[in-house]
Amino acid sequence: MLKVKNIIKYYGSNMAVDNLSFEVQNGEIFGLLGANGAGKTTTFRIIMGLLDANHGSVTLDGKKIDYKLVEKIGFVTEERSLLTKLTVNDQLIYYGILKGMSEDEIVKKMDYWLDRFKISEYKNRKIKELSKGNQQKIQFIAAIINDPKLLILDEPFTGLDPINVKMFKEAILELKDNGCSIIFSSHQMEHIEEFCEKLVILVKGKVVLEGYLNDIKKEYQKQNIFIQGDVDVSKLEKIAGVLEVVQNSGEYVVRIVNKDVVKNVFSIVSKFENITKFVVEEASLNEIFISKVGESYEK
Amino acid sequence: MRNKFWYLTGVSLKKKIKTKWFLIANIVLCIGILLITNIDSVISFFGGDFNDDINIVVVDETNYNASAIFKESLNSTNILLGNESKTNIYISKDTEENEIDKVVDTDKILIVFNADEDVYVTAKIISDDIIDSIYYNTLIQALTLTKTSIAMSLADVDAALLTKITSPINIERVLLDNDVSEDESMNIIMSTVFPTIIMPFFVLVIFLVQMIGAEINEEKQTRSMEVIISNVSPKVHFFSKVLSANVFVIVQAVLLILYALFGMFIRFNFSGGSTISNGLTSGVNSVVEMLNSTGFMDKLIFIIPLTIVLLILSFIAYSLVAGILASMTVNMEDFQQIQTPIIFVSLGGYYLAIMAAMFKGSILIRILSYIPFISCLLSPALLVIGEVGIVDVVVSILMLCGFIFVAVRYGLKIYKIGILNYSTDRMWSKIFKAVKVKDI
Numbered sequence: 001m002l003k004v005k006n007i008i009k010y011y012g013s014n015m016a017v018d019n020l021s022f023e024v025q026n027g028e029i030f031g032l033l034g035a036n037g038a039g040k041t042t043t044f045r046i047i048m049g050l051l052d053a054n055h056g057s058v059t060l061d062g063k064k065i066d067y068k069l070v071e072k073i074g075f076v077t078e079e080r081s082l083l084t085k086l087t088v089n090d091q092l093i094y095y096g097i098l099k100g101m102s103e104d105e106i107v108k109k110m111d112y113w114l115d116r117f118k119i120s121e122y123k124n125r126k127i128k129e130l131s132k133g134n135q136q137k138i139q140f141i142a143a144i145i146n147d148p149k150l151l152i153l154d155e156p157f158t159g160l161d162p163i164n165v166k167m168f169k170e171a172i173l174e175l176k177d178n179g180c181s182i183i184f185s186s187h188q189m190e191h192i193e194e195f196c197e198k199l200v201i202l203v204k205g206k207v208v209l210e211g212y213l214n215d216i217k218k219e220y221q222k223q224n225i226f227i228q229g230d231v232d233v234s235k236l237e238k239i240a241g242v243l244e245v246v247q248n249s250g251e252y253v254v255r256i257v258n259k260d261v262v263k264n265v266f267s268i269v270s271k272f273e274n275i276t277k278f279v280v281e282e283a284s285l286n287e288i289f290i291s292k293v294g295e296s297y298e299k
Numbered sequence: 300m301r302n303k304f305w306y307l308t309g310v311s312l313k314k315k316i317k318t319k320w321f322l323i324a325n326i327v328l329c330i331g332i333l334l335i336t337n338i339d340s341v342i343s344f345f346g347g348d349f350n351d352d353i354n355i356v357v358v359d360e361t362n363y364n365a366s367a368i369f370k371e372s373l374n375s376t377n378i379l380l381g382n383e384s385k386t387n388i389y390i391s392k393d394t395e396e397n398e399i400d401k402v403v404d405t406d407k408i409l410i411v412f413n414a415d416e417d418v419y420v421t422a423k424i425i426s427d428d429i430i431d432s433i434y435y436n437t438l439i440q441a442l443t444l445t446k447t448s449i450a451m452s453l454a455d456v457d458a459a460l461l462t463k464i465t466s467p468i469n470i471e472r473v474l475l476d477n478d479v480s481e482d483e484s485m486n487i488i489m490s491t492v493f494p495t496i497i498m499p500f501f502v503l504v505i506f507l508v509q510m511i512g513a514e515i516n517e518e519k520q521t522r523s524m525e526v527i528i529s530n531v532s533p534k535v536h537f538f539s540k541v542l543s544a545n546v547f548v549i550v551q552a553v554l555l556i557l558y559a560l561f562g563m564f565i566r567f568n569f570s571g572g573s574t575i576s577n578g579l580t581s582g583v584n585s586v587v588e589m590l591n592s593t594g595f596m597d598k599l600i601f602i603i604p605l606t607i608v609l610l611i612l613s614f615i616a617y618s619l620v621a622g623i624l625a626s627m628t629v630n631m632e633d634f635q636q637i638q639t640p641i642i643f644v645s646l647g648g649y650y651l652a653i654m655a656a657m658f659k660g661s662i663l664i665r666i667l668s669y670i671p672f673i674s675c676l677l678s679p680a681l682l683v684i685g686e687v688g689i690v691d692v693v694v695s696i697l698m699l700c701g702f703i704f705v706a707v708r709y710g711l712k713i714y715k716i717g718i719l720n721y722s723t724d725r726m727w728s729k730i731f732k733a734v735k736v737k738d739i
Contacts, residue, residue, distance in 0.1 A: 012725075048529040050719055070529055079522040085314075097306050098530035142526070 001025050002047070002150050002181050007056030009042055009205075016042045017053070018205040024150075024181040024198075029172070031192045031199030031213075032185045035293050039205040040185050041078070044152050047183070048075055060150055071100040074143035074151040078158070080135050084128035088114070088138055091127055092145060099146040106145060113141040117167060132159035140168060144175060151175060151182045157191060169194070189286040201292055209292045217282045220291075221258035224283060225265055226251050229275035239264050251277065304535045311543035315510060316550070329558045336562030351406065352385045353434065358395050358411045361420055363449045365412035366390045372444035376437055395423075403427055408438070412445075419450050493683065494653045497676055499555055500610060501649050507548045507614060508621040508641055511540055512634040515625035515718070524718050533715040541618045548614055605692045606679040612699040613675035617641065619703065623710040626717030627726055641672070648673035652680035659686060669695050671702040709734050 002024040009017040017039045024030040034040050045051040047058050049065050058065055060072070082091055089110070096106035114120045117137045122130055127138060136159050143151065153172070157165050172195065176182055184195055192199065193213065201209040209216060222243070228251045236245050236254055241261030246253050254265055262280050269275060283291075315321065334341055355373075359366035370388045377386065391398055395411050402409045402425060409425040422442050424430070430438070451461045518524040527536060620641060628634040651664060655677065658664055668677040668687060674695035681687040716733040720726075 012728075045525075045719070048525075050525065050529055067530070067532055073529070075526060075529055077522055077525050081522040081524075081526045083518070083523050084521055085517075094310060095526060095530075098303060098527060100303075 001061060002183070003057075003059045003062075004043075004047065005057050005059075007043070007046055007053040007058065009039075009046060009051065009053050016205050017046070017202075018207075020056075020200070020202070020205075020207060022198075022200050022210065024183060026149075026179045026181055027176055028197060029176055029182040029184055029195045031196035032183055032202070033189075033192065033199060033289060034202035037204070038202040040202060041154070042205075043202075044075070044154060044183075044185075047150075047152065048073065071146065072149040074146065074148035076139055076143045076151075076153045076156045078154040080132075080139050082127045082135060082139055082142075085126060087124050087126050088119075088130070089123050091138060092142055095142040096145050101146055109145045109147075110141065113145065116171070117141065117164075133161060133164055136160055137164070140171070144171070147178075148175075148180055151180050152185075153182060154185045155187070156184075157186065157188065189284065189289055193285045201289060203293055209288070213285070216288065217285075220283055220288050222283045222287070222291075223256050223259055223262070224281050224287075225254040225256065225262065226277060226279040226281065227254065227269055227275065228252075228277035229269075230273050231269070231275075232272065235268055236265065239268060303531045304539055307531065307536065307539035308543045308546075311514065311539060312546055314514070315543070315547045325554060328555065329561075332555065332558040333562045333565065336559060337566050340566070352387050353408070354406065355386060355388045355408045355410060356398055356402070357388060357390050358393065358398055358409065359390065360395070361412050361414040361449075363414070363420060363452070365420055365445055365449060368448045369410065369412070369441060369445040372448065373438070373441040376441040376444065399425060410438075410442075418446070419453065420446050422446075493680055494649075497649065497652060497680075499552065500676065501645060503548050503552055504614070504617055504645050505642060506551065507544055507617055508638050510547065511544045511618055511621040512625040512628075512638060513631060514540060514544075515622060516628060516631045516634055519626075519718065519721070520630060528718060533718060534711055536718070537622055537711060537714050540622055541615065544618050544621075545611075545614050549611075601689060602679060602682055605682070605689065605696070606675075608696055609675045609678060609692070609699070612696060612703065613672065616671050616699055616703055616706065617645075619706040619710055623706070623713050623717070626714045627720070627730065629721055629723055633723065644672045645676075648676035652676040655680045655686065656684050659684070665691070669698050671699045674699060712736050 004020060004022050007017055007020050008015070020039075020043060022030065022032075032040055032043060042051065046053045047065065049067070049070060060069055063069060065073070083094070086094065092110045093103060093106050096110070097103065101109075110123075111120070114123055117140075119134055119137055122134060127135060130138065136156075140156060143153075151172075156168060156172075160168065172182065172184075182195075184192065186192055196213055198212050199210070199216070200207055211219075231252050233245050233247075233252065236242055236252075239261065241257045242265065243255040243257060246255075256262065256265065259280070266278065269278060357366040357369060366388075367390075370390075373386060373388065395409075398409050398411075401407070404427055406428070407426070408430065409423075411423040411425065413421050413423075415421045422445075424435075424438060424442075447464075448461060451464065456464070515524075518527060621638065624637045624641075625634050628637055651667060651673065655664055664677070665681065665687060667673050668681050668691065678687065678692050678695040682689070682692055712733045713730050716729055716736075720729060
């Protein structure tokens with residue numbers, strides 16, 4: 001289990017991380033979200049021991065993270081951290097040995113993952129000769145080749161097509177099932193919604209929202225009603241509790257302040273003709289993120 | 300499980316040595332050194348004017364038999380100066396005007412002797428083109444000797460006495476101060492031999508600085524530094540870079556020495572027969588002989604080990620500074636700019652070492668010889684010419700050790716902050732803050 005407790009980090013007089021705490025259980029995927037410059041990379045660096053926090057502690061299974069423990073951690077950075085002049089084989093052996101593995105063990109694991117990601121034929125190619133997507137696969141393999149206990153994924157799906165994203169997701173879920181604690185960061189909220197049970201949203205180093213995704217969605221009262229048919233938008237907009245009505249891809253999306261407004265909307269919509277769809281959904285994480293991050297920025 | 304330090308060092312070294320560019324560079328270097336060490340044979344092989352005999356026509360308008368005396372004088376001057384060019388002297392009975400017509404558009408040299416009431420004899424040197432400066436000086440010496448001989452003869456000095464008078468003086472150089480460990484001939488070494496010996500070191504320093512900068516910047520630019528430093532400490536990473544770069548430079552130095560030895564082997568065993576080559580060989584031999592006679596060769600027993608220690612420590616100091624500077628930069632262009640002062644300091648040391656013999660007794664140069672980076676070039680130079688003693692070189696070594704200690708102690712703090720820093724904003728402020736950090 002990863003435990004981040006009250007970490008504070010200053011860069012000069014600027015506070016990059018302000019009293020951040022969270023826990024990631026074994027076999028749990030945790031979302032660390034925030035706009036650019038929110039303090040995510042700093043947090044990752046503190047967890048990896050690359051930076052010292054001014055205050056607070058980070059432990060993995062109760063032990064302070066040091067150079068013996070980092071061998072059990074995998075890290076996919078936002079930029080591709082690969083030595084582009086090396087071959088795939090040399091690069092994976094290089095990172096594997098730095099993680100304390102033997103060369104035989106690395107080769108065995110490398111062959112398995114290269115085969116699984118369908119890039120075995122590139123084993124002796126130089127990294128710089130590979131496509132961005134394939135480079136990302138190599139970076140991912142380098143991070144998981146040591147069967148990590150903690151895996152940090154900073155924008156892992158960058159440059160990947162949907163088929164490869166699916167491959168990655170399967171691999172991540174497999175690691176989760178094997179008890180790996182995973183911290184996931186992405187600006188694509190649909191990935192976070194799909195993966196993370198728990199999350200934290202940072203704004204300028206401060207936590208503006210945290211908790212289990214389901215609880216967050218429940219607490220965030222605003223909902224959306226998706227309607228298809230002949231709708232009189234002006235009538236809907238007059239209903240108390242309706243925030244806005246927008247037309248989107250042949251359907252109307254009615255944003256409401258809370259679920260109590262649903263019956264009032266339904267009673268009006270039922271009078272319209274040709275209604276083929278009336279679906280009530282919780283607000284998406286994307287909306288919650290924009291709402292929370294936007295509010296904090298305004299403050 | 301492999302030791303990560305040795306693994307990183309091995310990978311870094313392999314990246315430098317196991318490349319086609321290393322191979323190509325060394326093939327070019329080897330060929331270059333073989334050509335330089337046998338340059339006279341190479342020049343002779345392609346031929347040129349220097350291979351031609353020198354033809355001198357003498358018109359003697361005196362009654363002193365100046366032409367015959369000149370012929371003898373020129374031969375003895377040639378031998379004395381080690382000038383092995385073949386000279387043909389023709390004594391002409393024709394007039395000066397007629398001989399001038401024959402010299403036009405040829406390589407011939409026309410020498411005309413005229414009698415003079417005041418100074419016995421005067422001479423004209425006439426040629427179509429400029430005469431090689433060394434040979435021109437030989438001619439002047441031979442002409443002066445001719446005039447002296449004529450003057451002596453007119454003063455009734457016999458031939459045996461004349462030979463005794465004109466032969467060079469035998470000099471025995473005696474130094475009364477035992478602490479003075481060289482004589483005036485060391486100037487020749489300092490101005491000819493020493494710059495040649497230390498030049499490769501200067502080039503290797505540039506190699507060293509560039510290599511460390513390129514490697515660290517590559518890891519920073521690709522952001523692989525983040526992954527590497529999350530698995531090994533900055534200290535391990537830093538020292539692996541320093542060690543691999545130093546091993547590489549030492550390997551390269553050894554290879555350069557081997558190429559030079561191979562070149563000399565070819566020179567002494569296969570490239571004989573060339574006039575220039577023979578001249579140079581005898582020149583080298585005479586320098587070696589002179590060094591032996593001054594006791595310099597005996598002193599090499601301590602000069603060589605001290606110089607090697609200084610060089611190795613200087614390589615380490617240069618690589619530490621290069622590593623620290625590279626960690627502070629974000630790309631190779633920045634590094635090129637920030638490393639320029641190091642190269643200039645090294646260049647300054649090189650010039651000072653060459654010029655040391657010209658400023659004997661200079662306190663400033665003596666003080667500069669203790670300063671790290673300069674000391675590796677200047678201190679051995681001063682030791683060779685006897686300006687400093689072994690104790691001074693030991694002081695230089697201790698100063699270098701002190702510098703290395705400080706560079707490691709404070710440089711590592713800068714390195715740890717620098718390698719994960721991707722911005723040049725407030726760089727110096729970050730460095731000063733890093734230095735103040737207690738633990739690393």
